[in-house]
Amino acid sequence: MEQPRIDPSRVKGWGVDADPENDPTYPMKKRNNGEHAGYTWERPPQQPTGVEVLHSNERPNLTAAFGTSTPPVALSGMIRRLAFKYSESSYGHWLPLMLADRVNAVEGVLDDLAHGHVPNLIDELGWKAEWEHNRKSLVARVAVGALVTSVAVAYLTRKRRDD
Numbered sequence: 001m002e003q004p005r006i007d008p009s010r011v012k013g014w015g016v017d018a019d020p021e022n023d024p025t026y027p028m029k030k031r032n033n034g035e036h037a038g039y040t041w042e043r044p045p046q047q048p049t050g051v052e053v054l055h056s057n058e059r060p061n062l063t064a065a066f067g068t069s070t071p072p073v074a075l076s077g078m079i080r081r082l083a084f085k086y087s088e089s090s091y092g093h094w095l096p097l098m099l100a101d102r103v104n105a106v107e108g109v110l111d112d113l114a115h116g117h118v119p120n121l122i123d124e125l126g127w128k129a130e131w132e133h134n135r136k137s138l139v140a141r142v143a144v145g146a147l148v149t150s151v152a153v154a155y156l157t158r159k160r161r162d163d
Contacts (some may be wrong), residue, residue, distance in 0.1 A: 042063060043063070047066060050068065051068050052071050057087065058087060067101060074107050076100040079096050079099055079100040080096070081098065083095075
């Protein structure tokens, strides 16, 4: 299938870097006009995959190099797999990924507790630095959190008493 021809004169900003006098790297950059000839390079060898690697559904294959330190696991992994079924341009991709990050943080705390390590949440959440540098905001957030938690607990216990 042939690509539609684009008229450069109708595209705002087209060729903005064509004038070397308007190039912020000029005259430091050694110009050979190779940028305009196109890039020809060999793809680096593919990194071996020892774990599940999620990648955009807009890419036919994996990039040559990628991170494998935290493969998707548990509930956060299920949410991530769901997110990667959607295009990167949709909320269906990014909102579940943000939710998966929050779920993964809770999973990390539960994993620490399961292995006998009590996490220092005050330090890990940055509350010590927040107390030192932004005390008013920290107090407001903790107060709102306590209020929301109290209302939720009161609502849930009231409902039980009515039954």
